[in-house]
Amino acid sequence: MYHLDIEDHTARRTSADRVFVALQDAIVRGELPPGARLGETELAERFGTSRGPLREALRRLEARRLVERTPHVGVRIASLSYASLLEIYLVREALEGMAARLAALYMTGEEVAGLKALLANHEQDEALQADTAYFQQEGNLDFHYRVIHGSHNTALTELLIGELYHRIRMYRYQISAYANRPQKAFGEHQRIVEAIEARDEDLAEMLMRRHISSARQNIEKHMKENP
Amino acid sequence: MYHLDIEDHTARRTSADRVFVALQDAIVRGELPPGARLGETELAERFGTSRGPLREALRRLEARRLVERTPHVGVRIASLSYASLLEIYLVREALEGMAARLAALYMTGEEVAGLKALLANHEQDEALQADTAYFQQEGNLDFHYRVIHGSHNTALTELLIGELYHRIRMYRYQISAYANRPQKAFGEHQRIVEAIEARDEDLAEMLMRRHISSARQNIEKHMKENP
DNA sequence: GCGGGTCTTATTGTCGACAATGTGGTTTGA
DNA sequence: TCAAACCACATTGTCGACAATAAGACCCGC
Numbered sequence: 001m002y003h004l005d006i007e008d009h010t011a012r013r014t015s016a017d018r019v020f021v022a023l024q025d026a027i028v029r030g031e032l033p034p035g036a037r038l039g040e041t042e043l044a045e046r047f048g049t050s051r052g053p054l055r056e057a058l059r060r061l062e063a064r065r066l067v068e069r070t071p072h073v074g075v076r077i078a079s080l081s082y083a084s085l086l087e088i089y090l091v092r093e094a095l096e097g098m099a100a101r102l103a104a105l106y107m108t109g110e111e112v113a114g115l116k117a118l119l120a121n122h123e124q125d126e127a128l129q130a131d132t133a134y135f136q137q138e139g140n141l142d143f144h145y146r147v148i149h150g151s152h153n154t155a156l157t158e159l160l161i162g163e164l165y166h167r168i169r170m171y172r173y174q175i176s177a178y179a180n181r182p183q184k185a186f187g188e189h190q191r192i193v194e195a196i197e198a199r200d201e202d203l204a205e206m207l208m209r210r211h212i213s214s215a216r217q218n219i220e221k222h223m224k225e226n227p
Numbered sequence: 228m229y230h231l232d233i234e235d236h237t238a239r240r241t242s243a244d245r246v247f248v249a250l251q252d253a254i255v256r257g258e259l260p261p262g263a264r265l266g267e268t269e270l271a272e273r274f275g276t277s278r279g280p281l282r283e284a285l286r287r288l289e290a291r292r293l294v295e296r297t298p299h300v301g302v303r304i305a306s307l308s309y310a311s312l313l314e315i316y317l318v319r320e321a322l323e324g325m326a327a328r329l330a331a332l333y334m335t336g337e338e339v340a341g342l343k344a345l346l347a348n349h350e351q352d353e354a355l356q357a358d359t360a361y362f363q364q365e366g367n368l369d370f371h372y373r374v375i376h377g378s379h380n381t382a383l384t385e386l387l388i389g390e391l392y393h394r395i396r397m398y399r400y401q402i403s404a405y406a407n408r409p410q411k412a413f414g415e416h417q418r419i420v421e422a423i424e425a426r427d428e429d430l431a432e433m434l435m436r437r438h439i440s441s442a443r444q445n446i447e448k449h450m451k452e453n454p
Numbered sequence: 455g456c457g458g459g460t461c462t463t464a465t466t467g468t469c470g471a472c473a474a475t476g477t478g479g480t481t482t483g484a
Numbered sequence: 485t486c487a488a489a490c491c492a493c494a495t496t497g498t499c500g501a502c503a504a505t506a507a508g509a510c511c512c513g514c
Contacts, residue, residue: 014298014497016286040466050499051466052279059243059283063290065385071241072466072505087382094325095318155314158292159386241467267496277469278496299475299496 016053020060023047027066027077028169034079038067066166080171082223088164089216093209095160096148100192100208103150104201111150115193118142122186137172141165143189147208150196181218185211243280247287250274254293254304255396261306265294293393307398309450315391316443320436322387323375327419327435330377331428338377342420345369349413364399368392370416374435377423408445412438 013021023043026032044054058075061067069075080088107115122139148160188211195204240248250270253259271281285302288294296302307315334342349366375387415438422431 016497017298039464041464052282052498052500055279055467056283056286059286060290063287071244073507074466084382087380090380091322091325091383091386094321098318098321153314153317155311155391156318159318159390163386163390164382243467266494268494279468279470282497300477301496 014053015049016056019043019047019049019054020057023057023061024064024066024166027061028166030170032077034077034170036077038075038077040074064163064166066170078167078170080167082219085168085171085219086216086223088168089212089219092160092164092168093212093216095156095164096144096212097205097209099148099151099153099156099160100196101201101205102153102156103147104196104199104204106152107150107196111146112193112197115143115146115150115196118146119186119190119193122189140185140189141169147192147196181214185215188214241280242276243283246270246274246276246281247284250284250288251291251293251393254288255393257397259304261304261397263304265302265304267301291390291393293397305394305397307394309446312395312398312446313443313450315395316439316446319387319391319395320439320443322383322391323371323439324432324436326375326378326380326383326387327423328428328432329380329383330374331423331426331431333379334377334423338373339420339424342370342373342377342423345373346413346417346420349416367412367416368396374419374423408441412442415441 023032032038038058040051040054040058044051047054058067058069062069062075066078067075068078118139122143145161145165148157151157188207192204192207192211195207250259259265265285267278267281267285271278274281285294285296289296289302293305294302295305330338345366349370371392372388375384378384415434419431419434419438422434
């Protein structure tokens with residue numbers, strides 16, 4: 001699995017940093033469900049630290065909008081509404097379209113090879129496994145992360161991975177944007193890679209925008225069926 | 228002046244929140260120059276609080292990438308390299324182009340009227356004042372903020388205003404992206420508003436992208452002249 | 455029985471002190 | 485004279501206790 005975060009895991013981490021990473025992971029993995037209240041004392045005990053570092057970690061999660069805080073009351077896991085999710089997908093369409101364009105322009109041959117290898121791997125898995133939901137979802141993330149990194153634009157990468165994707169991942173089990181169309185999404189991935197390999201930046205951007213737009217429409221359909 | 232921040236100033240603010248806003252303002256206004264070291268004890272005394280709330284504020288600033296922290300050493304005001312600034316402008320081009328498109332689609336008549344009034348105001352000021360640098364820059368921000376809000380997309384607004392603009396504003400006095408072309412930029416603003424008023428979303432996006440692209444190229448030119 | 459008000463209590467906000475770590479200067483040896 | 489090791493200092497990281505605030509329970513009056 002490609003590295004799923006941009007945090008620096010090598011440096012001597014402080015207690016607040018450990019708690020931040022652990023809490024973010026717990027939230028994104030769904031272990032702590034949206035709307036759940038987070039007591040400071042309870043969390044401090046759970047992570048084996050005091051309330052000081054814990055509060056610093058909560059402030060950072062608040063800045064990433066993974067938790068919502070009301071003064072003198074406490075923090076809750078942020079709950080993403082359908083409307084907010086669709087907004088994020090619109091932004092994703094613009095940003096990842098740009099990322100695909102830049103990837104077609106600046107990705108190294110090595111990176112392209114890795115991307116192709118990833119898709120080949122997915123093809124194998126898909127042929128083997130009937131229940132592809134989870135792996136497909138993780139593999140889907142891996143694909144997108146590689147394209148984003150391939151843009152070689154740090155600001156863009158930090159915005160997409162550091163801001164938007166954490167929020168989206170919170171809901172991957174609920175929404176499962178690709179659940180209804182795994183093989184379709186896989187085909188789209190292949191065409192995007194072909195465009196990147198051909199250094200066709202216009203096509204790469206267009207295909208990526210369509211790809212994400214399809215996922216968004218899938219969510220909208222899902223939204224109409226389930227209130 | 229249109230509100231320049233998305234923070235909630237009405238709620239009963241806690242000490243850490245006050246420090247966060249004050250520090251962010253001091254950084255963005257250039258009072259604390261990039262690269263300057265921030266001693267916790269000194270800052271705590273300056274803002275009349277203890278180190279606890281101050282550290283929470285620093286964590287939030289760290290998440291916004293306004294300060295850089297190295298464990299057991301301290302925090303410094305983030306220094307934006309020219310390369311990073313150009314990256315941000317590329318992202319701005321994509322995001323604000325999208326914002327202009329959405330503004331053309333969803334801005335209310337009232338908002339459009341406010342935007343036109345703002346431009347009329349700028350025209351007056353520009354005719355009166357020879358030294359338009361500061362006001363033009365502030366007015367320029369006001370214009371862009373209005374268009375962004377006009378998109379009625381919260382995720383997009385928070386990304387642009389909450390993440391990118393603070394970093395850009397840190398450097399407005401140094402780079403003065405519009406210094407060499409105030410009247411040109413003003414004309415571009417007018418055409419963008421015209422496109423929005425005509426509900427021509429394609430044109431609005433294109434003009435906004437060109438507008439920001441021009442600013443970026445101006446910075447690049449400035450970069451080549453000044454090492 | 456129900457609405458309003460009060461009080462208790464649990465939780466958050468804040469503070470000062472102590473421990474741990476990095477930095478810079480000093481000293482000592484080659 | 486220079487380099488490396490050592491040491492003292494300042495600064496950050498962490499902790500526990502106290503104060504302030506809001507939520508909920510309880511009581512009283514209607």
